[in-house]
Amino acid sequence: MTSAHVDAYLRRLGSTRPRQPTSEALRELHLRHLRTVPFENLSIHLGEEITLDETRLLDKVTEGRRGGFCYELNGAFGTLLAALGYEVDLLAGRVYDDEGRLGIPYDHLALRVRTADGDTWLADVGFGAHSHWPLAYAERGEQDDPGGTFQVVEADSDPAGVRGADGQGAGDLDVVQDGKPQYRLETRPRVLGDFVAGAWWHSTSPLSHFTRSLVCSRGTEDGGRITLSGRKFKTTAADGTHETRELETDEEVLTAYQDCFGIELGRVPTVRDEGGSQGRPA
Known part of the structure; x- marks a missing residue:
């Protein structure tokens, strides 16, 4: 990663290079990323x-x-952190569905980050509505966060009753939000290239929720969230209350992408399968 890339990335986040x-500094970058990069x-x-x-x-x-x-x-955030002097590991994850079943291998990518002051964190700016701050990697108790109450638990000891249906996972960790894995x-x-097959599957398979729904979502300065799913614009307040409205015209949709997410598009994206689900929480 070049110095120019670092500077451009930090400008995107509205941040300066940490000393x-x-x-x-990690906590600040993490929160800015969630509020800036959808x-x-x-x-x-x-x-x-x-491409990865x-x-x-x-x-x-x-x-x-x-x-x-x-x-x-x-992947991008981990590259930035490494360039800033953090020690970063890419970790592979499998996402739980609503029935408690685990998804495909390399279903998710998260970051283990070690800092200059001796701490180790689980950083994740790529899971939609999740923790606002990095989670203490070695902490097994509850961790309060504006996004909810989180736990990082040993999958084999299973204190929260969240083992996968396959009964496996010795040495793995489960990330739990408000009691739900x-x-x-x-x-x-892992290395970034290990995730190519997972990215290909999620971007091409008719079984992937990403091919069956549209989502664009980011955190807001007041601790809430805004989400555009197709033509549905949802505003969620910090207390969890929300309001949804339907955007009537293509112009309204394109304006929402531009004004609310900083994304300039030449046309309105349309979902491949209109009967699909709405994907991961946003």
Whole structure:
């Protein structure tokens, strides 16, 4: 990652280069990322190629002023953090569905980040509505966050009753939000190229929720969230109350992408399968 990429990325986040790769600086960068770079799957429905090449990911976030899904967002953020002096490991995860079943291998990408002040964190800016701050990686108790109450638990000891249906997961970690398991993480470090098959599956398979729904979502300065799903614009307040309205015209949709997410599009994206689900929480 070049110095120019670092500077461009930090400008996108509205941040300055931290003097040291500390936990406090990580927390600030994490929150700014969630509020600035949207979780979105528009490329899938616009026919744009999704690639996990580091340079192209960085260009998408900086020059293109776009977002992405987990592989893109955490892949780019991890590259930025490493360039700033953090020690970063890419971790592979499998996402739980509503029935408690685990998804495909390399279903999700999250980051284990070690700081100059000796802390280790689980950072994740690519899971939609999730923790606002990095989670303490070694902490097994409850962690309060504006996004809810979180736990990082040993999958094999299973204190929260969240083991996968396959009964496996020794050495893995489950990330739990408000008592509900979100995803299971392997602890072995991976490289970005390991996630290519998962990104391809999620961007092409008719079984993937990403090919069956449109989403563009980001956090807001007041701790809430805004989400555009097709023509439905949802505003969620920090207390969880929400309001949804239907955008009537293409002009309204394109204006919402521009004004609310900083994304300039030449046409309104349309979902591949209109009967699909709404995807991950946003």
